Amino acid sequence: MFTVSVRDHFMIAHSFTGKVFGPAQKLHGATYVVDVEFRRVELDPDGIVVDIGRATDALRELLSALNFRNLDDEPAFRGRNTTTEFLAFVIHERMAAKIGAGDLGTYARGLASLRVTLHESHVAWAAYEAPLGR
Amino acid sequence: MFTVSVRDHFMIAHSFTGKVFGPAQKLHGATYVVDVEFRRVELDPDGIVVDIGRATDALRELLSALNFRNLDDEPAFRGRNTTTEFLAFVIHERMAAKIGAGDLGTYARGLASLRVTLHESHVAWAAYEAPLGR
Amino acid sequence: MFTVSVRDHFMIAHSFTGKVFGPAQKLHGATYVVDVEFRRVELDPDGIVVDIGRATDALRELLSALNFRNLDDEPAFRGRNTTTEFLAFVIHERMAAKIGAGDLGTYARGLASLRVTLHESHVAWAAYEAPLGR
Amino acid sequence: MFTVSVRDHFMIAHSFTGKVFGPAQKLHGATYVVDVEFRRVELDPDGIVVDIGRATDALRELLSALNFRNLDDEPAFRGRNTTTEFLAFVIHERMAAKIGAGDLGTYARGLASLRVTLHESHVAWAAYEAPLGR
């Protein structure tokens, strides 16, 4: 299995609902450093996993819809706790949609799976991974 | 698959038995920076993988039983080389026991697997991963 | 010159006032990974720069007054943009006060200077450094 | 599953063929920081995954055949784009051959799989992983 990974970041405000979150129930924020790993079984006809330029641009565009926001005000997340693991899932879903739409090139439709990791500090991170294409 | 990971560290002395260990047969020591990754297929009813506060506390408590020790003197490790890979296994086993005992909350019993990584320097690390719950 | 440095982090929401801040004028947030460097010309009578346990505790206590807050609501910062460089200055000032009050031990009053660095992402950080003791 | 990983690096020049590579079609270069992960189901009779000294030496020797080269001039890569993902595959293949030849010791023949990761910058990396031993 081959993997290529690109990194970017976004900075948001949010709060959580539920006793389990303790002080994080108050409005606070986070920098999320995001790694998106693209995986495929064999290299594509260009001899690569994915066009790293297009992958980088797609990630920046995708994150710009989240960056510098208060996620508590985003209709897409109404009634949801925007935890690190949930946001990894959201970014996975949105990147998968971009791949399906051809934004990363035709060959990117042959990608096998994606893994999205969000680093929230030097001591904690979360990830979501799942196959693509079905 | 969802993952949440927390990081802490511990500092120990030890020595190894066996020609394969070369100069590490002498009494020396290490700082181990530990990552514990908690994995589950679906988020729990709180919308998380695990209560990150409880996970952090459990890891600190678990490591405090190893920290600032000479592992050569620990009865639990008699006759064993406390290599990085073996210590990753030990921490895996002890964290799994804590999860089974409910120390990370009831929902944590739904975790699918654990991966424990010990970084021993900027150029070497070891890990142990295995499913939970059987 | 001797230096000892400890690391911790805090997570806040805030917004900025002024065209120069562009999209950061909206409510957003950040994780700040904080390094506090303690410096002295000669080691103290215990042969150290500072009691690293006390330094770590002082930093955690100091950051707990900022952590999980919306800094726009903090009276202490009214009328100020809580930029990364400004927050480095604030933490410098508060740690200096703790040292002056003896919270890091008597010998810590012999520290020469402090440097506080706040990492806001994998590509940007800010710092403030100044002498102590006057 | 147990893992042990070692790190080293090499520095090369190369150019790529194909419009998808944009400005990287020109002669340029890269530092690749290489992690090789060795995996096995059970520890070997010495209680380890692999002799870390031998693994480190094998990696250094293997990389010395690539280090300080213009890969465009290497007969082994004629007609191939030496992308990061392709080089991860090449190093995987060469390390697997060393294991098969007994260079990492007899027990290393019991390794289950290898993963080779090449970090090309602070924002991009690629990897290749595959089972061993057939």
Add this chain to the structure above:
Amino acid sequence: MFTVSVRDHFMIAHSFTGKVFGPAQKLHGATYVVDVEFRRVELDPDGIVVDIGRATDALRELLSALNFRNLDDEPAFRGRNTTTEFLAFVIHERMAAKIGAGDLGTYARGLASLRVTLHESHVAWAAYEAPLGR
């Protein structure tokens, strides 16, 4: 003293002249991860060290004149070994010129000094620092 630092990278080919460089006399290459630290005694009227957006853009533009090149072919470096320390100096000089030309805003002319660090691997880096404004 206040500091703000931004990070980017570039990838080049080059070779060195002189026995002291050993195997690096052959054509090879490097990824340089670049940190530029901007320093000033007091914050500017916007309460910042420098407009981080403009600083990031200036660094990207400056590095694009070096990125994906064979430095042996650059007229600007004729007869010079483009060592890591020399390239740190070159980037310092070019960023200082941009500041002097007003590319980072009027207030940036009040910056006291710059430090430029180039990381060439996980085990080696070089830097150049000097005052500005004369």
Add this chain to the structure above:
Amino acid sequence: MFTVSVRDHFMIAHSFTGKVFGPAQKLHGATYVVDVEFRRVELDPDGIVVDIGRATDALRELLSALNFRNLDDEPAFRGRNTTTEFLAFVIHERMAAKIGAGDLGTYARGLASLRVTLHESHVAWAAYEAPLGR
């Protein structure tokens, strides 16, 4: 001012004397990741700060006299607490002696200063810096 820095590591056991050290009074250990920064005002006649190959070899040789030891048994440290900051001083002194003896080449005698940093974990490090040559 120009700087070149190289990195290596060593792994030791030790214990501390004095109530201020708390649990670290027991025999334990540490991995120290060491950065040695070499500084000079102008580049040498080869256009470099120091021969990086020789600097790396000198650091490895110097650390091999400490690596895989119980520092409590070293005559050189009798009656001293081998704290991180003290060990940074020791390595500074020994590297300065090597420079004075010509081990890093004749031009290295023109170095202005050295800074030695020891990282003991992901959250703590210590350093010693001082001028050379007098």
